[in-house]
Amino acid sequence: MFNTRNFEKIRTLAVVLISLLIAFLVISIISEHPLKTIGIFLFEPIRTVSHIGNVVEMSIPLMFTGLSVVLLFRTNLFNLGAEGIFYFAAVVASSVAIHFAANAFFHPVVAVLAGAVVGALLSAIPGILKAKWNVNELVSSLMFNSILFGVGLYLLNYYLRDPQSFSNSSYKFRPSAMLDVIVPGTRIHSGLIVALLCVAAGHYFMYRTKWGYELRMTGANREFAEFSGINTTKVIIMVHLIAGFLAGMGGSIEVLGMYNRLQWASLPGYGMDGALVALLAKNNPASVIGAALFLAYIRIGADQMARMSDVPAEMISIIQAVIILLISAEQFLKFWKNRMLLKEAGVRE
Amino acid sequence: GSNGGEASSGSSPSAGNSASASNSGALKVVLLIPGTLGDKSFFDAANAGLTKVKQELGAETKVIEMGTDQTKWEPTFNDVAGQDWDVIISGGSQITELLNATAEQHPDKTFINYDTDIQETAANVHAYSYATNEVSFLTGAVAALTSTSGMPNANPDKLIGFVGGMDIPGINAFLVGYIEGAKYAVPDIKVAISYAGDFANPGKGKELSLLQYNSGADLIFNVAGGTGLGVFEAAKEKKRYAIGVDSDQAAMMTGTDADKASLIVTSAIKKIDEVILSAVTKVKDGSLEMGKLEVVGIKENGVGLAENSIYSNVVPEDIRAKVEEIKTKLTSGEIKVDNAMGMDTAQIDEIRNSVKP
Amino acid sequence: MNELLNIVFSTDFAFSILRVATPILFAALGALISNKAGIVNIGLEGIMLVSALTGVVVSAQTGSAWVGLAGAVLAGLLIAAILGFFTLKFRTHIILGGVAVNMFASGGTVFILYLVSGDKGASTSLKSEVLPNVRLPLVEDIPVLGPILSGHHLLTYVALLSVVAMYYLLKRMPLGLRIRSVGENPHAAQSVGVRVNRVQFTALLLSGLFASLGGAYMSMGYLSLFSRDMTAGRGWIGIAAEAVGRSTTVGTFLSSLVFGAADALANALQILKIPSELVATTPYVTTVVGLTVYAIAETRLKKRKARRHSPSDS
């Protein structure tokens, strides 16, 4: 157990524990019944089937954006554009859900694919800029988030908005476009199956196919990949396309699975959360499932806590910040690993 | 008004737990906020209404903030409907479908939707809609009369302003009433109109207002949520007037910034607190008619101007008398105000162009 | 149209450019100094937000705008220090650190506002103070320019002076030399005894300082209150301005002004009824286009030079 091979796992566990400890500290300062409150935070999400359902529902968009970000990060591309694409794809899927008619099988398929394809194409723009002219993908993707939000909101307000409604909400989706609930008693929808399939596909793609190999090598050392004969320009564009496809799919599935109209007047935040999921998953596609569930779990816990106790849900943003800072802290607990290494190298004792 | 902190601690933390069954007689009323408290507007007003319900009717109450992530609303509704509350209150167009759907699944409970524009209403729901056009008609009259008055910060230009959050029907409902009221009071009045495109950017609200004030407007009607806070900032900087919206926005500042508050001559209020109190009172004596959307206007005391001390001190007697007169005409139906809900863009443009400076 | 021209060519409008550009400029200077040291600080928006809140809360508690400003600056420095501690000591990835700061700020400010005032929306129940506007004695008498340059908020002048200070720092001061060396070749800097971490930490603190001034400006002058998410993307526009200004002091300053002017113009253009959602995207579109044009031009230039030289040789 306590050897260097398990180090990363132990470290992740330690970070989670520390974060929960901080959560407990914050709660004790604010709450009049800290023990009860933390109890709600920790156990309420699994107390009833419907709460478990809430956790799973929330993890679905996180899986999509998480997987999308994993692919990008793994290619060493610091692109945080999943956020804008998630939003914009939801707008696209909504228009298909509103303005086109089809049967209950094809309608969601067409709407989700439309969102995903548009997402892929939009994502390709910073990809091409990066691959061909080395335009910093971080800056361009952040800019794209704001651009896509502005344009998406414009489309929502001018082409999709229900004139009967007071706020920015679209017309109702046609019922045929909405995703089916697959677990009775919850709102877990068929998007979960798609998400799990995508994660599995992502895993096999990354570790078993030559395209995944190209992706990993480009990420590990672009120059090396280039010299080995890998067309890294193509790889970077391909990864952006796939990542955009996934993020777009996530946005489309979220809106068709969880809403009956589009009402987002601000970016929903799942793209940035995707970076957090990717971090927790250590950039491994398969671990995205656990990471997304974990994040959804603590958020639902925080919501329940806000509802049932005297601590507001915004507390969770502190916990999330701590988790991000510590999880990606390479040197955190490294001294301990070094000691183990010296031991294993036989220098000590 | 009261604040969220009181609301949360005022209700027992265990109230959410259905196991802790209630002491017999008291009515159990829960309010679900589709957002968070502290907006100094609908949500705080609803919360104030609930506080009145608790104080005046002796009901057991609880407020739940559901946050802005809409995916969390449905599970909250289901949780709450499954508990032993007698009356479940929520409001807003965005929540209406969900509220109706939940009500249908729980026919034994009474639901109140305190603010919606949607006609459909489930059999055990009583819904309210506010005649914002009527109250805006009054603010328009106040604004136009102010602009042409000899009030210290008014100028001779016949120009007033309007800053909206977004160019959407809900905001334009205010605008149309405002314009019609202004024209009714001063036929050749001009109205400068801006939309911020954002409900949470007070900086932008301030810039837009400064432009309007600089071009000669001496009063701006703010219908822009958080962005509107910037309108008051501009009013203070330029020493011009403003009118608040949704709740008495002068009242929330008198304690902290009296100068600024004294420039907010009045506010167009949705009397959500009154409406909630009266609805729950009617539930108690069994007189609330269910399955109905009730439009509450000036006549029903669902909307009105904030007639606070600033209004009576700052606005001259003759203007107030004129406003009273209009109010009577609105109540009697002598004046009918157009409603922007359901108008198309061309119609609204026509109205906007009629007062273009 | 006439109306519009009247607005745009008024001194009020010129005055408003500086006013609108101030927070953008602060954020851009924050981005510049950290980038020069090789650290990409994308947490500026979050730092601004935290400082905006702190300024309001502290000035309300103490009744002094100056103490409030000090509080805002300290809060900004503290966040920058935490970010620096994790990224430099624990090697947290800087971009993710920035994501963490922003995530913390958007929820955390609401959380703290609630704890302090019981409100989650705005700080109107707090009696906070603002910093003064300043009239420049001689300048204000100059025709046309006087009314444009005088009478701004104190922090607007601080921002302008910061540009000069930044130029001097980077070009002339030992710290500037070290910051640039650390950004360009940290190993070289380290090998001559420059404490790379310390210099980067300093740069990050300076970055936090500028962002915090931007935040204080938002809530203690430009406006006199805090409301949730009130920075409304100004930190990101600052990052954009730094990128368009190609990481030079002068370029960053100019592009901040241009973005400020564009924003002011967009407000004035309300008369033309261009959808505000689209107008709001202009700085971002400009940045992407600008970066792309620069990058393509650079690639082309390299190729052209090579081609121009070669044929004559063979």
Next chain:
Amino acid sequence: MSESLLEMRGISKVYPNGVVANAGVNFSLREGEIHAVVGENGAGKSTLMKMMFGMEEPSEGEMLLRGEKVRFRSPQDAIDSGVGMVHQHFMLVPSFTVVENMILGMEPRKGLGINRAEAERVTRELSAKYNLHVDPNARVEDLSVGMKQKVEILKALLRGAQILILDEPTAVLTPQETEELFRELKLLKQAGHTIVFISHKLKEVKTLCDRITIMRAGRTEGVFETASVTEQEISRLMVGRDVVLKYDKEKKAKGKPVLAVRDLAYTNAAGKKTLDRVRFAVREGHILGIAGVEGNGQAELVKALTGHLPGATGTIDVAGSVVAGQGIKAVRGLGVAYIPEDRMRQGAAKEASIADNLISTRYAKKEWNRGPFLDRRRIAQMSKDMIERFKIRCKGPEQEIGMLSGGNMQKVIVARESSASPRLLIAEQPTRGVDVGAAQLIHQRLLELREQGCAIVLLSADLNEVLELSDSLIVLYNGGVAAYFDDPSGVSEEKLGLYMLGLEQQSEEEAGKAYDL
């Protein structure tokens, strides 16, 4: 031991990636000596020196300076104690001027700003004093390698270094420049400085140094007076066995031409002609050595050969196909293999496994795939074979290549590039920074390929290596072919040095014989 100026005891170092670079090392330095540290690549020499200079902190162990316990937490501490270091890789800020590089970290001040005049004055003074002439206002990126090294030494002296550590200073120098450096070092020694000198060239060590510390696999193998050991003995201690420095290779009949380079020319973005009408040819089973001081066109030549130099004119034929304008992928498709100079950047992906690194040039081929998936079993089998054949010291094919020592990493690269039966191999510094044992293995592999009829272009700064392996040899100077030798075995290093420095030049006709079809 009390006479020690500086002593390190029981030093261990673990890098963050898990490499144990030093394990219980003892090292001591006498005042006024020139002390050599030798050892295979990855033996931990640089690491030990970096700890002495405060750039890395020891994981364990202690250090004494003049008998006092010291702990350097940063180079500044070391500099304050009079330790200076010239690194294996230059530590200069390219866009800064010489003066700016000199004063960085110890800027003379005037008010808040830097006192530029004073900075320039001290630079001029110091370079005059030590006879190390440089232009104070030149940008460092424009300087030659030798110049850069002078700046490095001046930097250390300006900081008052009494102990001067030189990590492989001669690896990039010509024999003439090396001699000049040695003269300067001896002067410094006379002036009372103590010098640590790291080199793989045992001959240099023998001529320059007083004592030698030998390192192997992160540990010290012993300390010797230079006079008391022979080169053979040192080698044996470094590698743990005898090393053959001579190779028997048969002169072979000329095969078909594989590579033909004609009139290759290139002018870089700055307008400098970096390749000038280069002509040469290489035949099957033939090794062409290319010697030259770094920066005389080798880098551009290799780029052109691997299809990486758009804008170059002239023709390059590989087995009848024109290379110009094609990317490296197409070039590799023609049967070209390439061992890059910089193994960390172009040769390997550090975080990827050994197996992943071995397959990088052929993963796309049908035989390594089964349907849409890579044939993992086959790849694992191949990796195991390679590890065995090339004696790669590792835990297995799945280990990260970044955890290996430099020499073993280089073996992985050579294994990959040489096992695809290439028609042409371009080997750029194949043994740079590699220990003698590994170098020998690599040399043997190159000769095996030659036996199999592969054409090889060998570029190396190690003249001994070029002379020993090549069938013929060209010298590059200023982008052009300065000399061609049909039979390198008769050429001395000194003579080569004259051509490399441009002091002599063959006639065009003589040099043109390199292009002999």
